[in-house]
Amino acid sequence: MNTLGPDWLDPQILLERLGPWAFWGSVGIVFAECGLFTAFLPGDSLLFTVGLFIGNGTLPYNLAFACLMLTIAAFLGNVVGYEIGRAIGTPLYQREGRFIKRKYFEQTSAFFDTYGNRALVLGRFVPIVRTFITVVAGVTRMDRRRYLTYSAIGAVLWATGVTLLGYYLGQIEFVKKNIEVALLLIVFVSVLPMAFEYLAHRRRANAMAAEVVDAVKDSAALRETDT
Numbered sequence: 001m002n003t004l005g006p007d008w009l010d011p012q013i014l015l016e017r018l019g020p021w022a023f024w025g026s027v028g029i030v031f032a033e034c035g036l037f038t039a040f041l042p043g044d045s046l047l048f049t050v051g052l053f054i055g056n057g058t059l060p061y062n063l064a065f066a067c068l069m070l071t072i073a074a075f076l077g078n079v080v081g082y083e084i085g086r087a088i089g090t091p092l093y094q095r096e097g098r099f100i101k102r103k104y105f106e107q108t109s110a111f112f113d114t115y116g117n118r119a120l121v122l123g124r125f126v127p128i129v130r131t132f133i134t135v136v137a138g139v140t141r142m143d144r145r146r147y148l149t150y151s152a153i154g155a156v157l158w159a160t161g162v163t164l165l166g167y168y169l170g171q172i173e174f175v176k177k178n179i180e181v182a183l184l185l186i187v188f189v190s191v192l193p194m195a196f197e198y199l200a201h202r203r204r205a206n207a208m209a210a211e212v213v214d215a216v217k218d219s220a221a222l223r224e225t226d227t
Contacts, residue, residue, distance in 0.1 A: 011042045011049040015059075023059050023066065026050050027073045030159065034077025035084070035134055043130060044162055051166025063167055067160040074124075075155040078134045082147055085138025120150035124158035 018025040026046055033043045047070060053059040054066055123133040137147050 011046040014042070014046070015049060015053060022053075023050065023061050023069075027069050030070055031073040031077040031080075033131055034074045034155075035079070035081030035131075036077070043127070044125070047159060047162040048166035048169075051163040051168075052170030054163075055167040055170040063164075067163050070159040070163055071155045074159040075152055078120075078151040078155065079148070081131070081134030082138040082142075082144075082151075085135035086141060087138075118150075120147065121154040121157060124154040130158075 014029075015022040015026065029046060030043065050059065050066060050070070051063075054061055054063055059066075119129075119133060120137065123129040134151070
């Protein structure tokens, strides 16, 4: 075990174990995380590590080619997730398995309700939401053309952006010597949107509760006045 969880979920160890198949394994993992209910996979940190490994020569691939393949994988994963949701529909929401949990759909639906179409772009950077938002869009039968457009934008910003981040930051000496710290930072940053949304939701709920209390007090005061 390590600070990132089981060894097989540590992107650095994972890529090393995949050996010559490391890059294509990463492409497959990105595809799976974006459309096959595998929210436990290391999406953000994996992309960052791929970029870092290309930068230091561990992965002998052209950066532009790698970004293209990873972006395509992320987009196709979203397409598959959308079509699964569209075909199966709401029964998916009732699932309560090891990897498919009702609370994941509820969290994702709330995120979608808050941000609308933008959720397909913003959700890319939020673990769990990234995996399940595609299915939610399919279940709700979001217009396919609009869905594909926003998914493509999100795929480019996420897959290409995080990979480039790993490539350029990986050339900094501190990052080279402290890869695990950098990966932990990536994971931390990736959950910030959900944390902000949770806090915003709490503020809205508290404000609504306060309004209800005030309304009850005003109503009671009026009744006392009438009597």
